[in-house]
Amino acid sequence: xxxxxxxxxxxxxxxxxxxxxxxxxxxxxxxxxxxxxxxxxxxxxxxxxxxxxxxxxxxxxxxxxxxxxxxxxxxxxxxxxxxxxxxxxxxxxxxxxxxxxxxxxxxxxxxxxxxxxxxxxxxxxxxxxxxxxxxxxxxxxxxxxxxxxxxxxxxxxxxxxxxxxxxxxxxxxxxxxxxxxxxxxxxxxxxxxxxxxxxxxxx
Amino acid sequence: xxxxxxxxxxxxxxxxxxxxxxxxxxxxxxxxxxxxxxxxxxxxxxxxxxxxxxxxxxxxxxxxxxxxxxxxxxxxxxxxxxxxxxxxxxxxxxxxxxxxxxxxxxxxxxxxxxxxxxxxxxxxxxxxxxxxxxxxxxxxxxxxxxxxxxxxxxxxxxxxxxxxxxxxxxxxxxxxxxxxxxxxxxxxxxxxxxxxxxxxxxxxxxxxxxxxxxxxxxxxxxxxxxxxxxxxxxxxxxxxxxxxxxxxxxxxxxxxxxxxxxxxxxxxxxxxxxxxxxxxxxxxxxxxxxxxxxxxxxxxxxxxxxxxxxxxxxxxxxxxxxxxxxxxxxxxxxxxxxxxxxxxxxxxxxxxxxxxxxxxxxxxxxxxxxxxxxxxxxxxxxxxxxxxxxxxxxxxxxxxxxxxxxxxxxxxxxxxxxxxxxxxxxxxxxxxxxxxxxxxxxxxxxxxxxxxxxxxxxxxxxxxxxxxxxxxxxxxxxxxxxxxxxxxxxxxxxxxxxxxxxxxxxxxxxxxxxxxxxxxxxxxxxxxxxxxxxxxxxxxxxxxxxxxxxxxxxxxxxxxxxxxxxxxxxxxxxxxxxxxxxxxxxxxxxxxxxxxxxxxxxxxxxxxxxxxxxxxxxxxxx
Numbered sequence: 002x003x004x005x006x007x008x009x010x011x012x013x014x015x016x017x018x019x020x021x022x023x024x025x026x027x028x029x030x031x032x033x034x035x036x037x038x039x040x041x042x043x044x045x046x047x048x049x050x051x052x053x054x055x056x057x058x059x060x061x062x063x064x065x066x067x068x069x070x071x072x073x074x075x076x077x078x079x080x081x082x083x084x085x086x087x088x089x090x091x092x093x094x095x096x097x098x099x100x101x102x103x104x105x106x107x108x109x110x111x112x113x114x115x116x117x118x119x120x121x122x123x124x125x126x127x128x129x130x131x132x133x134x135x136x137x138x139x140x141x142x143x144x145x146x147x148x149x150x151x152x153x154x155x156x157x158x159x160x161x162x163x164x165x166x167x168x169x170x171x172x173x174x175x176x177x178x179x180x181x182x183x184x185x186x187x188x189x190x191x192x193x194x195x196x197x198x199x200x201x202x203x204x
Numbered sequence: 205x206x207x208x209x210x211x212x213x214x215x216x217x218x219x220x221x222x223x224x225x226x227x228x229x230x231x232x233x234x235x236x237x238x239x240x241x242x243x244x245x246x247x248x249x250x251x252x253x254x255x256x257x258x259x260x261x262x263x264x265x266x267x268x269x270x271x272x273x274x275x276x277x278x279x280x281x282x283x284x285x286x287x288x289x290x291x292x293x294x295x296x297x298x299x300x301x302x303x304x305x306x307x308x309x310x311x312x313x314x315x316x317x318x319x320x321x322x323x324x325x326x327x328x329x330x331x332x333x334x335x336x337x338x339x340x341x342x343x344x345x346x347x348x349x350x351x352x353x354x355x356x357x358x359x360x361x362x363x364x365x366x367x368x369x370x371x372x373x374x375x376x377x378x379x380x381x382x383x384x385x386x387x388x389x390x391x392x393x394x395x396x397x398x399x400x401x402x403x404x405x406x407x408x409x410x411x412x413x414x415x416x417x418x419x420x421x422x423x424x425x426x427x428x429x430x431x432x433x434x435x436x437x438x439x440x441x442x443x444x445x446x447x448x449x450x451x452x453x454x455x456x457x458x459x460x461x462x463x464x465x466x467x468x469x470x471x472x473x474x475x476x477x478x479x480x481x482x483x484x485x486x487x488x489x490x491x492x493x494x495x496x497x498x499x500x501x502x503x504x505x506x507x508x509x510x511x512x513x514x515x516x517x518x519x520x521x522x523x524x525x526x527x528x529x530x531x532x533x534x535x536x537x538x539x540x541x542x543x544x545x546x547x548x549x550x551x552x553x554x555x556x557x558x559x560x561x562x563x564x565x566x567x568x569x570x571x572x573x574x575x576x577x578x579x580x581x582x583x584x585x586x587x588x589x590x591x592x593x594x595x596x597x598x599x600x601x602x603x604x605x606x607x608x609x610x611x612x613x614x615x616x617x618x619x620x621x622x623x624x625x626x627x628x629x630x631x632x633x634x635x636x637x638x639x640x641x642x643x644x645x646x647x648x649x650x651x652x653x654x655x656x657x658x659x660x661x662x663x664x665x666x667x668x669x670x671x672x673x674x675x676x677x678x679x680x681x682x683x684x685x686x687x688x689x690x691x692x693x694x695x696x697x698x699x700x701x702x703x704x705x706x707x708x709x710x711x712x713x714x715x716x717x718x719x720x721x722x723x724x725x726x727x728x729x730x731x732x733x734x735x736x737x738x739x740x741x742x743x744x745x746x747x748x749x750x751x752x753x754x755x756x757x758x759x760x761x762x763x764x765x766x767x768x769x770x771x772x773x774x775x776x777x778x779x780x781x782x783x784x785x786x787x788x789x790x791x792x793x794x795x796x797x798x799x800x801x802x803x804x805x806x807x808x809x810x811x812x813x814x815x816x817x818x819x820x821x822x823x824x825x826x
Contacts, residue, residue, distance in 0.1 A: 032762050034798035034807045041793050047812035048796075086800070 024062045026081075027055060036086040038095070049099040052088075056096065057105060057129040066173040067109060069124045070094065097125050104131060126176065135169060135180035140189055142167055143203045152202045154194075155181075206297040206508060210258055210271040214712050215657035218251055218258040218271065223532065223603075227523045228252040231647045232514030235259055235270075236292070238506045244268045249647075250510060252523055254532040257295070257510070272508060274524075275533045282521050291517035293524065296507045344394025345452065345469060346387050353377035354452070356470045357391045584608060650709060652694060653702040657711040659684060660725065668713070672776030673730055674785075677703060677715065677723040679778060718784040719791065735785055736794045742766075742774060743795075743808050765798050765805030 029035045029051050039045040059078050060068065070093060073079055080087040088096070100106035109124040130138070142164070143149060155177055157163075164170045169177070181201055184190035194200045211219045220226070229252070235245040245268055248261040255275075261268035278298040285291035345354040355376050374381045447456035448471060450464035463470050512520065587604055660668050660680070667683065668675060675683075677700065685693045694702075703715045703725065714728040746763040766774075772782035786806045789795045793812060798805045 028758070028761065029810060031758060032807070032810050033765060033800065033805070034796045035811060037797055037799045039796050039811060041790055041796070041812075043814070044790075044793055044796050044809060044812045047814075051811065 024059055027051070027058075030055065030081060031084055033084055033086055036081070036088050036092075038089075038092045049096060052096040053100045053103060053105060056100065056127060060127040061129040064168075064171055065127065066176050067124055067126055070097065094123075100127070101125075104128065130168070132176075132179050132183055135172070135176065136183035136187075138167070138169055139180060140184060140203070142169075149203050152200050155199045155201060158201065206272060206276060206506075207270045208273065210256075210269055212260065212265060212269060213654075213658050214661045215654035216260060216265045216709070216711070217651075217654050217658065218253075218256075218260060218269070220253060221255055223254075224256070225254040225532070226251060227254060227527060228516075228520055229647065229651055230512060230514065230516035230520055231262075231650075232512075233259065234290075234511040234513060236509035236511060238509075245270070250520070252520055252527070254527050254530065257524075259510075273533070274527060275531075277528070280521075280524060280528065282517070285512075285517075290511045290513045291515075292509045292511050293517060293521055294507050294509045344390045346382055346390035348375040348378060348380065348382065349386065350380045351375060351378040354468060355382070357387055357394065361387060361391055649698060649701045650705055652698060653705040653709055654711065656680075656684065656699075656702055657706060657709075657713050659687070660713050661727075668725075668727060670776070671778065672781075674724050674726040674777055674781050676778060676780055677725055680725050718788065720784065720787075722780060722784055724781055724784070732788060732792065736789045736792060738775070739771070739785070739789050740794060740808065762810055763808055765807045767803055767805055771806075 035048065035051070039048050056068075056078065060066070068078075070090070074087070074090060074093055079093055097106050097108075101108065105128045107126045107128065109126060139158070146163070155174065159170060159172045159174070159177055169180075172180075178192075181190055181192055184203075185192055189204055191202045191204070192199060193202070213219045229249060231249045233248055233250040235242045235248075244264070245259060245261060247263065248259050248265075248268070251258040251260065256271045256273055258271040259269060272295060276297050277295050279296040281294040281296070283292040283294065344357040346357055347354050353375055355373075358373055361370065361372075368384045370384070372382055372384065372387055448459045448461070449456050450467060450469055450471065452469040453464060453467040455464055455466035457465050457471060461471060510517075510520075587608060660675075667680070671679070681694070681696060681699050684699070688694070700723070703723070706713050706715060706728075712728050713725055716724050716726060718724065743763050743766065746766075747760055750759075766786075768779055768783040768786055771777065771786055772779045775782065777785065786795060790797055790806065793814070794809060795806045796809045796811050798807055
């Protein structure tokens with residue numbers, strides 16, 4: 002019981018961070034040239050790397066799994082209101098492309114297999130943990146809490162109080178599906194049911 | 205001292221005397237002394253000015269450059285060249301006016317062109333005494349062990365200092381080289397036997413030195429005027445017009461003879477020739493080469509020949525004739541042309557009042573000022589009136605008129621700066637200073653190139669300094685042409701060609717091309733690294749000095765961004781140059797760019813860790 006409380010507090014702390022403690026931006030965030038695409042190749046590369054890690058840290062802090070390019074352009078991720086600087090749409094797209102090549106982002110693909118991201122206001126996954134890492138985390142949690150061979154609903158997995166302290170709490174269902182499918186492939190889980198009532202059983 | 209050492213400018217051109225005017229330039233010229241080439245002086249440029257003829261060597265201009273004062277030139281002859289022999293101009297020096305009892309005075313004035321047409325019988329090249337050595341020298345003789353001919357001991361053979369390795373001339377009769385010991389003995393014997401030198405040389409007038417080349421005259425040649433010969437022989441006293449006693453065999457020779465008719469002993473006491481090391485030595489053109497160069501200060505009366513291997517001799521000769529007739533060097537330091545008398549005119553107020561000086565009347569107040577101005581004006585009127593009366597007086601009073609014109613220009617409120625620059629520019633090479641010929645174009649370009657380098661590096665004008673050490677080629681072109689005063693303008697094409705030559709000519713300025721194609725001129729020691737260092741140190745200063753308005757970012761960490769405008773102001777560059785330099789630094793990764801509503805700003809590169817300016821140090825400081 003005590004442990005649960007501690008977990009809860011930790012979770013509250015973690016969650017509350019997004020509300021109480023604002024995200025601590027890196028110093029380059031307030032460096033005006035950071036928002037201008039650098040013509041020098043090596044400088045540009047360094048710039049993209051910094052942006053990539055900034056986006057990842059930002060999403061981790063706010064528990065964001067998917068970003069919309071259009072919306073985030075106006076958020077304080079890409080817009081530093083203090084120094085009155087913002088990243089342009091094309092430059093932001095370049096950052097996402099760079100992250101994609103790094104394996105830290107992916108344009109969201111719709112059912113028809115078309116890249117929605119290619120169009121305006123495209124959405125993209127931010128892999129501050131990639132799919133394998135998510136799968137590993139879930140498996141570890143199941144292991145820790147001795148829930149092997151029990152059946153859990155997907156909703157339970159991400160929204161229940163039991164997972165509050167976990168990073169995958171509040172995870173995007175689509176991402177959860179991806180992560181679970183990795184586990185299914187490994188033979189560690191089985192997903193059944195359909196549509197909204199899907200359940201999962203871990204082995 | 206016919207050949208004189210000269211100073212060169214930074215651009216390796218001779219630096220001119222005041223009032224000196226450049227008349228002609230020709231390249232590919234070699235120097236001869238008498239019939240012999242002077243080594244290391246075989247390929248250079250010759251500058252004919254109103255005062256001098258300067259030779260600047262191509263290979264080693266700092267070392268091998270020399271000049272001949274036109275005032276020392278007695279005569280000059282022209283030789284048109286024949287088959288493979290290039291055209292030459294011979295300059296015969298005026299006999300040195302030096303009164304010394306050791307000097308064998310023989311006037312060579314008005315004589316036939318002996319020096320220029322020296323007989324080929326010369327067996328040895330002239331040896332020139334180094335200036336440090338004492339001039340008087342008596343020669344001993346050494347007897348050749350092979351043919352027992354008495355040879356003179358070389359005059360540079362000093363028994364006290366001569367090393368054993370000193371090259372000894374071979375026997376004049378049989379050509380066998382003597383041993384060092386033999387010559388040593390002879391020299392010592394001579395020193396011991398040397399009679400006390402008489403000091404009572406009754407020299408009344410300065411006696412000219414006999415020209416060196418006279419030594420080569422056939423011995424039977426009778427001197428036309430024995431009266432002119434005065435002192436004779438090594439240590440002997442002057443004997444007016446009498447026969448000359450041989451110091452060895454006491455035979456009384458005719459005074460004009462150079463060696464004893466009886467025993468063959470040298471009757472000449474100085475400028476003893478030393479053997480020519482290798483008479484067959486040839487460089488690119490046939491003709492023997494001197495084995496050493498006359499040291500400056502050497503008493504040497506050999507004629508100097510300029511060999512024009514690249515043509516241009518005719519124009520050179522013409523201009524030389526002109527400047528020899530004009531004798532501009534006489535003007536230097538000469539008293540000004542007598543001014544029209546400023547004496548009191550009858551009826552003028554100054555004549556009525558009697559002052560001790562009688563020259564100027566002290567009148568107070570405005571009336572005095574008015575009167576002074578009136579006087580000055582009258583004076584100027586007279587000067588101008590006189591000057592333009594006929595051409596000759598104009599030439600005579602040219603200096604004055606120029607000064608007057610300048611003062612008019614200055615008081616007329618004309619842009620003083622450009623005219624000052626024009627005056628300082630003075631000597632420019634124009635196309636008409638170069639003769640025809642296949643390579644006159646390239647010579648013009650190279651001269652222009654040197655001209656430009658001088659213009660740039662001249663401290664008095666400080667063209668480069670004023671422009672922050674860097675100036676765009678177009679600006680320089682405009683400035684240079686303005687400085688030329690609207691005459692003999694340089695075409696942009698020639699100008700660029702000349703600028704491109706700097707590197708080849710090893711001049712202290714260089715042409716640099718920016719990425720965008722903009723051409724700039726800067727000192728050759730100025731590199732990109734230095735520029736970047738200067739930029740960065742300036743930017744790092746901005747961390748310390750608080751900005752005049754509140755900045756949203758942490759200026760103590762990041763400093764401030766600078767525009768090209770700021771940079772241009774800071775370094776005195778032109779705007780275009782500043783932009784190019786900043787972009788160059790950006791390209792190298794030292795700076796990064798911020799595009800904003802205030803325009804493009806350049807920052808220290810805090811994005812790329814490799815270039816971040818000592819981030820740790822700054823953070824520690826904070």
